Amino acid sequence: MSALGLIDTRISVKASPPVSLKGTLVTISGKLENNILGNWLGLGDKQVTISLDNSTIATATTMSDGSYSYSFTPPVGTHVVTVYYPGDWLYNSCSASTSIQVEEPAQYVGALLQKYAWIILLGLGLGAGATLALPLRKKP
Numbered sequence: 630m631s632a633l634g635l636i637d638t639r640i641s642v643k644a645s646p647p648v649s650l651k652g653t654l655v656t657i658s659g660k661l662e663n664n665i666l667g668n669w670l671g672l673g674d675k676q677v678t679i680s681l682d683n684s685t686i687a688t689a690t691t692m693s694d695g696s697y698s699y700s701f702t703p704p705v706g707t708h709v710v711t712v713y714y715p716g717d718w719l720y721n722s723c724s725a726s727t728s729i730q731v732e733e734p735a736q737y738v739g740a741l742l743q744k745y746a747w748i749i750l751l752g753l754g755l756g757a758g759a760t761l762a763l764p765l766r767k768k769p
Contacts, residue, residue, distance in 0.1 A: 635721045637664040638672065642712045642725040650734050651705050658698035659725065661691045661714055671695025672720070680711045705731050 641659040649655055657679055662669040673693035678685055681703060689697040697712075707730045716722035 635716065636719055638662065638714060638716065638720050638723045639664075639669065640677065640712055640714050640723045640725050642710065642727050644710055644727050644729045647728070648730045648732070649703075651731055652702060653731070654700050655703055655729055655731075656698055656700045657710055657712065658696065659712060661695045661697065661723075663720055675714060675717075675720075678713045678715070680713065682708050683711070703729060703731050705733055707731075 638661065640661045643658055645656045645658065646653070661672045661675055661677060663672045671691070671694040673691050673695055675691045676688050677691060677697055679687045679689060679699050686701060687699045689699045691697045707728060709726055709728055711724055711726040713724040714720075714722055
């Protein structure tokens with residue numbers, strides 16, 4: 630318990646997938662827990678706020694085991710997702726954050742080709758005289 634006599638809480642957050650292509654559904658999930666006599670237990674039927682880059686995008690209600698989830702299609706870019714539980718007359722507030730990255734399809738494929746080009750060359754069995762042109766990723 631805290632100095633005010635409120636019960637401590639904690640919340641976890643996970644993005645799946647953390648790196649995706651534009652138009653891909655991303656699921657934010659985690660668990661809200663409270664500390665009762667040193668044991669962390671799920672805290673159900675509580676509202677948590679989900680924000681993308683400090684702007685609220687949704688609220689979710691925790692299940693009986695404290696779990697929550699929300700799926701959405703984020704815009705292109707690197708973003709911070711924050712989940713916040715405001716607390717109440719009995720429980721302290723808590724929050725947690727994670728990052729997600731959403732890329733344009735061409736950039737994503739180009740990055741994969743650059744990263745795994747040697748595997749592709751080896752797999753194709755290209756000889757010393759062969760030439761392979763790979764698209765280069767544009768720098769912002």
